[in-house]
Amino acid sequence: MLEAQGSERPRRLLGMAAATAVLVSLAMAGSAHADAVTGAGATVTPTTTIDPDQQYADYLATRRPDGSWPGAPDPGVKAKSPVTSLHTYPKLTDRQLAGMRGRTGEVATIDPAVQATVQTVRVTKDATIVQTYLPVPGVTPDQLAAGLRAQGHGDVRVTRSSDFSTTAPSSCSYGSARTVTCPVSFWRNNGHEDPIVRFNDHSGSSWPVSKAVPKWNQVANIDSWYYWNSCPSLAGARCVDVFSGNYGATGWVGRATRTYPSGATSGAFAESGHRIQLNDYYSPTTFTRNNVATHEVGHTLGLGHNVFSNDVLYYVANTREDIGGENPVLLAGLYSITR
Ligand SMILES: [Zn+2]
Numbered sequence: 001m002l003e004a005q006g007s008e009r010p011r012r013l014l015g016m017a018a019a020t021a022v023l024v025s026l027a028m029a030g031s032a033h034a035d036a037v038t039g040a041g042a043t044v045t046p047t048t049t050i051d052p053d054q055q056y057a058d059y060l061a062t063r064r065p066d067g068s069w070p071g072a073p074d075p076g077v078k079a080k081s082p083v084t085s086l087h088t089y090p091k092l093t094d095r096q097l098a099g100m101r102g103r104t105g106e107v108a109t110i111d112p113a114v115q116a117t118v119q120t121v122r123v124t125k126d127a128t129i130v131q132t133y134l135p136v137p138g139v140t141p142d143q144l145a146a147g148l149r150a151q152g153h154g155d156v157r158v159t160r161s162s163d164f165s166t167t168a169p170s171s172c173s174y175g176s177a178r179t180v181t182c183p184v185s186f187w188r189n190n191g192h193e194d195p196i197v198r199f200n201d202h203s204g205s206s207w208p209v210s211k212a213v214p215k216w217n218q219v220a221n222i223d224s225w226y227y228w229n230s231c232p233s234l235a236g237a238r239c240v241d242v243f244s245g246n247y248g249a250t251g252w253v254g255r256a257t258r259t260y261p262s263g264a265t266s267g268a269f270a271e272s273g274h275r276i277q278l279n280d281y282y283s284p285t286t287f288t289r290n291n292v293a294t295h296e297v298g299h300t301l302g303l304g305h306n307v308f309s310n311d312v313l314y315y316v317a318n319t320r321e322d323i324g325g326e327n328p329v330l331l332a333g334l335y336s337i338t339r
Pocket of ligand 1: 132133134295299305313314315
């Protein structure tokens with residue numbers, strides 16, 4: 001019993017150290033990769049961090065034709081995960097969907113200080129690249145945005161929850177789970193009855209992407225398939241890459257990168273360049289990695305954020321892991337028409 005208590009304590013302290021490190025990093029703008037210092041009588045293990053943008057560039061340079069990547073870490077049991085089975089995860093019926101719509105006893109509170117979506121938007125010759133960040137609990141959207149700006153990100157955009165009360169196109173921030181009246185982001189059918197989105201998971205064993213993807217496959221009108229470290233060619237389908245790594249004290253625990261064709265006005269996604277990146281740096285205490293993975297998969301299917309604080313698509317990482325609430329209804333509705 002004493003041993004159990006003893007082993008619990010350091011983990012709590014580590015959690016506090018991590019939270020402190022965020023604030024220090026945000027305050028010290030731009031020096032997230034500070035060298036470890038070894039003092040007399042103390043041993044400091046240098047912590048290697050990687051740049052998520054460099055990681056993706058490395059992937060593009062070294063991936064094999066089937067989408068596998070030599071740099072992928074040990075996946076543990078995920079390597080045994082089959083392609084998502086439609087039999088194991090059958091589509092929710094209309095009746096089941098209707099039953100999930102209710103929000104008994106829940107009231108959406110609008111707090112623009114906390115409920116704000118932090119994104120970076122980069123426009124290149126070929127594409128508009130939108131990155132949406134999921135703050136670690138305790139980091140406000142404004143702190144996160146300030147940190148991103150300090151790290152050299154231009155075009156940081158903060159969209160407040162209060163903006164979602166209007167249907168003005170500029171307020172919708174590339175799709176919202178709050179309402180389908182906003183301009184939406186969507187995958188084209190490309191000749192399939194439902195759009196097919198394959199998730200090519202290159203993330204480590206602690207990230208349950210193999211559990212997150214099949215959850216979303218229960219939603220009617222769009223198919224979400226899981227693959228470990230591969231994505232074989234399939235006409236009309238596309239691949240979303242999933243990575244993890246120690247990205248350091250960035251203030252965010254998950255990031256979804258979505259791309260649109262240059263000059264696009266319809267909201268249709270580009271067919272390539274989409275990815276999810278999951279930050280190993282933060283030890284889960286007041287959130288779960290299942291929540292983060294499920295949240296980011298929801299984004300790459302077309303959903304935005306949800307104002308309900310116990311929702312898997314809430315603005316801040318939390319412990320909710322099921323896709324319930326409005327999300328299945330919204331997503332099924334988004335893909336109820338063929339485009
Ligand atoms: Zn998000």
